[in-house]
Amino acid sequence: MSQGIQYIIVALSVVCLLLGSSLSALAETIKIGAIFAVTGPASFLGGPAARSAEMLVEQINQEGGINGQPIELIIKDSAGSSERAVSFARQLIEEERVVAIVGPSTSGESMAVKIIAEDARTPLISCAAAEVIVDPVARYVFKTPQKDSFAAQKIFAEMQRLGIDTIAIAAGNDGFGKAGKEQLEKLAPTFGITVAASETYDSKATDLSALVAKLKANPNIGALVNWSIVPAQAIIAKNIRQSGWDVPLFQSHGFGNIKYAEAAGVAAEGIIFPSGRLLVADSLPEDDPQKAMLIQYITEYETRFQEKASAFGGYAYDAVNIVVEAIRQAGNDREGVRDAIEGLQDFAGIGGVFSFSPEDHNGLDIDSFVMLTVKDGKFTLYERQ
Numbered sequence: 001m002s003q004g005i006q007y008i009i010v011a012l013s014v015v016c017l018l019l020g021s022s023l024s025a026l027a028e029t030i031k032i033g034a035i036f037a038v039t040g041p042a043s044f045l046g047g048p049a050a051r052s053a054e055m056l057v058e059q060i061n062q063e064g065g066i067n068g069q070p071i072e073l074i075i076k077d078s079a080g081s082s083e084r085a086v087s088f089a090r091q092l093i094e095e096e097r098v099v100a101i102v103g104p105s106t107s108g109e110s111m112a113v114k115i116i117a118e119d120a121r122t123p124l125i126s127c128a129a130a131e132v133i134v135d136p137v138a139r140y141v142f143k144t145p146q147k148d149s150f151a152a153q154k155i156f157a158e159m160q161r162l163g164i165d166t167i168a169i170a171a172g173n174d175g176f177g178k179a180g181k182e183q184l185e186k187l188a189p190t191f192g193i194t195v196a197a198s199e200t201y202d203s204k205a206t207d208l209s210a211l212v213a214k215l216k217a218n219p220n221i222g223a224l225v226n227w228s229i230v231p232a233q234a235i236i237a238k239n240i241r242q243s244g245w246d247v248p249l250f251q252s253h254g255f256g257n258i259k260y261a262e263a264a265g266v267a268a269e270g271i272i273f274p275s276g277r278l279l280v281a282d283s284l285p286e287d288d289p290q291k292a293m294l295i296q297y298i299t300e301y302e303t304r305f306q307e308k309a310s311a312f313g314g315y316a317y318d319a320v321n322i323v324v325e326a327i328r329q330a331g332n333d334r335e336g337v338r339d340a341i342e343g344l345q346d347f348a349g350i351g352g353v354f355s356f357s358p359e360d361h362n363g364l365d366i367d368s369f370v371m372l373t374v375k376d377g378k379f380t381l382y383e384r385q
Contacts, residue, residue, distance in 0.1 A: 028069045030332050032057070032323055033076070033092035035103040035113065036127070036316065040079035041204060041230055044257050046105040048313030049127055050075050051305055052297075053102060053320050059300075066327050073320075078104055085109040089116040089124075099332050102319035103127050105312070106229070108175030114141050123338045125322055127315040129229075129253060130179035134361040140338055142361040144318040144351055145311075146276065148183045150366040151253045154274040155184075155225060156191035158371060158382075164222040164248065168197040168215045170208075170236055172228035177203070180227035180252055196221050203230040212239040216247075223247060229254035234263035241267040248272065253369070256311030261374050272382055274369040276351045278314050279379040289348045297350055314350030321349060 034053055037046030057073040065071055074096055076088035085104045092098045093116065100123040104110050107130030114133065117124035117140050126133050129145040159167065169184050171177035181198060188195050196218055201208055215221060224247055226236050237249060251273035255261075258279075261268040277284055281294035297317060301309040322341055330336030344363070347354040352368030371382040 029072050030066055030069050030327060031072045031074060031096055031098040032320065033074050033089075033096060033098035033101040034316070034320075035076050035078050035085050035088050035092075035101060035105075035109070037080040037105040037109070038075070038077040040081070042080035042106050044231070044259055044310075045127070045229060045312045046077070046080070046103075048257070048301075048307075048310045049103065049105055049316035050077075052301060052313035052317040055300065055304060056317055056320050060324060066324055067331075069332070071324070074098065078109055080106055080109070082109045082112040086112050086116060089113045093117075093120045093122050098122070099327065099334055100125065100323045100337055102316060102323060106175060107133065107179055110143070111175060114138060117141055121338075122334050123323070123326075123341060125319040125341070127312070127319055128176065130176055131183065131362075132179055137359065137361050142322070142341055142356065142363075144315045144322070144349070144354075144362075146253060146274075146351060146364050146368050147362055148180050148252075149187065150364075150369055151274045152180070152183045152187045153191075153366060154369050154371060155250050155252075155272075156187060156193055158272065159193060159223060159250075160191055162223075162248070165192060166194045166196050166220045167223045167225060168199070168218070168221045169195055170199050170201060170211065170215070170224060170226050170228075172203045172230050172232060173200045174203045174228075174230065176229045176252075176254060177227055180254075184225055184227065201232060201236070203228070203232055205232045205235060207239070208232065208236045209239045209243065212236065212243050212245065216243055216245045221247065223250060225250045225252070227252040227254070231260070231263060234260050234268070237264040237267040237271065253311065256379075258308045258310065258379060261377065261379070268374040268377070271374045273372055275372045275379070276311055276314065276368060277370055278309065278311055278350050279372060280370065280381050283381055289353055290350070293348055294350060311351070318349035318351050318354070322347065322354065 036050045078085040107128040110126040110128040126143040131148040171181040284291045326337040326340035330340040352364040354363035356363040373382040
């Protein structure tokens with residue numbers, strides 16, 4: 001064999017080795033999909049979620065990835081559209097071959113994507129709150145926000161303590177609003193509370209004074225529960241105060257972004273709502289199992305993005321962390337990841353301490369909520385009267 005041919009063979013061997021190494025590196029990349037409403041009317045939810053997920057994945061990759069394998073986070077902006085969310089879910093599952101999907105941001109989108117995830121046997125960790133996402137349990141579907149029913153129970157328990165027995169409900173006409181309205185109506189009698197009026201409003205509404213006037217006309221109403229995740233929830237607060245109606249206003253856990261309080265301005269003062277501990281992390285005792293993570297997340301998020309951390313970013317942060325822990329345990333395998341998520345116990349997150357099971361794909365109990373209020377334009381622990 002001539003020396004020239006030997007050189008060619010050696011060169012080809014080196015090329016093959018380099019190519020093989022490159023392909024191996026690509027094969028070892030772990031793909032996680034994400035669907036968030038980064039733009040559109042639900043961007044208050046999806047924007048912080050996308051930023052939180054990106055921040056966390058970047059940190060994990062800087063530390064060596066998962067068991068030495070880098071993560072590729074593929075984020076799709078649904079703009080709050082269920083149709084877009086479904087299309088992106090199929091793309092992530094079939095074309096990108098992701099091991100799991102975090103999101104979507106809203107309940108309506110999550111219910112639409114839920115079917116896709118189940119059919120494709122791909123773990124989905126929703127960042128939306130509606131209880132119907134995980135009740136009844138679907139094998140591949142989980143969620144990180146606390147349950148609607150727990151939020152309703154916290155609200156009603158406080159009403160009982162305040163002696164309120166007749167209320168009105170106003171809810172957005174999106175998936176979150178409808179699901180919450182159903183929970184409120186179902187659970188009210190358990191607490192001896194009568195729902196005198198139950199209304200829905202357009203999520204895109206810019207003036208809800210007519211609805212407020214209708215509710216105000218009933219002299220028996222002792223409090224109003226406004227259940228929403230859209231900017232219109234700030235408008236209804238404004239319209240209530242503008243009308244001179246001095247009624248206690250309760251909001252859902254969907255109020256957990258300071259931008260909603262800022263949008264309502266002085267009308268937000270005194271609003272009472274259930275929330276995870278993120279918004280009052282500084283007030284927690286030092287031995288709280290969540291405090292260190294909450295402070296770390298808040299510091300990193302606010303330093304990097306120059307905006308207040310919110311519960312909605314926390315939902316995505318938890319979802320990604322849960323997937324990452326499951327991959328550490330089970331490898332880059334959809335079925336193994338699903339099983340590992342379902343087996344996670346005492347996993348401290350932003351929203352609470354998660355303990356999943358075959359019967360519970362949310363993993364949080366009612367103590368994951370505390371009651372907050374707005375005081376001087378800021379969220380603070382609610383002091384019972």
